[in-house]
Amino acid sequence: MNLPAVVRRGARLLLDEVFPLRCAGCGRSGAALCPACVALLPVADGPRCQVCWAPTQHELCAICAADGRAFAAARAACSYSGLAERLVLRLKFASERALAEPLAEAMVAALGALPPRPDRLVAAVPMRSVRRRVRGYNQAEVLAAHLARRTGLAHDWRALRRVRGGTPSARAPNLVARAALVRDAFRADGRRLGGRSVLLVDDVLTTGATAHECARALRAAGAAVVDVVTFARTD
Numbered sequence: 001m002n003l004p005a006v007v008r009r010g011a012r013l014l015l016d017e018v019f020p021l022r023c024a025g026c027g028r029s030g031a032a033l034c035p036a037c038v039a040l041l042p043v044a045d046g047p048r049c050q051v052c053w054a055p056t057q058h059e060l061c062a063i064c065a066a067d068g069r070a071f072a073a074a075r076a077a078c079s080y081s082g083l084a085e086r087l088v089l090r091l092k093f094a095s096e097r098a099l100a101e102p103l104a105e106a107m108v109a110a111l112g113a114l115p116p117r118p119d120r121l122v123a124a125v126p127m128r129s130v131r132r133r134v135r136g137y138n139q140a141e142v143l144a145a146h147l148a149r150r151t152g153l154a155h156d157w158r159a160l161r162r163v164r165g166g167t168p169s170a171r172a173p174n175l176v177a178r179a180a181l182v183r184d185a186f187r188a189d190g191r192r193l194g195g196r197s198v199l200l201v202d203d204v205l206t207t208g209a210t211a212h213e214c215a216r217a218l219r220a221a222g223a224a225v226v227d228v229v230t231f232a233r234t235d
């Protein structure tokens with residue numbers, strides 16, 4: 001349904017009146033995530049892999065050095081621990097969709113750490129349709145939509161789709177099992193990509209296996225280059 005902006009704005013104001021937003025970090029009312037809690041997000045600092053941003057003392061981590069990646073660079077707003085982990089779990093499993101906006105806002109700063117590319121297209125890591133039906137939304141897509149709106153970049157959620165396979169959980173430790181779960185799981189639409197650079201969005205980057213498979217599909221369909229931005233990154 002395509003309601004006029006004034007009606008949507010009115011509905012939003014009314015909803016805010018009836019259900020005031022509470023900060024997911026500290027519980028204070030007024031915002032889904034208050035500025036004080038944004039300042040508490042765990043910083044991903046220390047020396048990191050120049051490609052996948054994993055902590056390492058070398059220019060590249062062991063995986064990037066040995067196998068290479070289909071994406072050029074991945075960066076994240078923060079480290080996947082403490083408050084960041086709680087926020088992602090609430091966005092994913094507690095239907096707290098309002099959190100996507102402040103989380104995407106935090107991701108805008110991480111974009112500055114990626115190489116600049118002309119004419120970027122924003123895409124999201126797709127979810128299996130059965131999962132999406134259960135949750136009602138794909139959190140990566142919601143983050144991507146906010147990020148696109150905030151940066152003025154084009155966003156196409158049909159550019160990349162999932163054709164098979166499971167989703168590795170953020171804490172699954174087995175690298176080989178994670179890679180096998182997502183192998184050949186994605187297809188990209190070359191007509192929608194038009195040879196542009198792609199900015200791939202997800203909530204958390206763990207081993208990078210999912211991002212690698214998405215990037216492989218995007219590049220096979222003609223994407224010039226694929227960079228990845230996530231809200232959080234496991235250390």
Ligand SMILES: [Zn+2]
Nearest residue numbers: 023026034037
């Ligand atoms: Zn707070």
Ligand SMILES: [Zn+2]
Nearest residue numbers: 049052061064
């Ligand atoms: Zn790496």
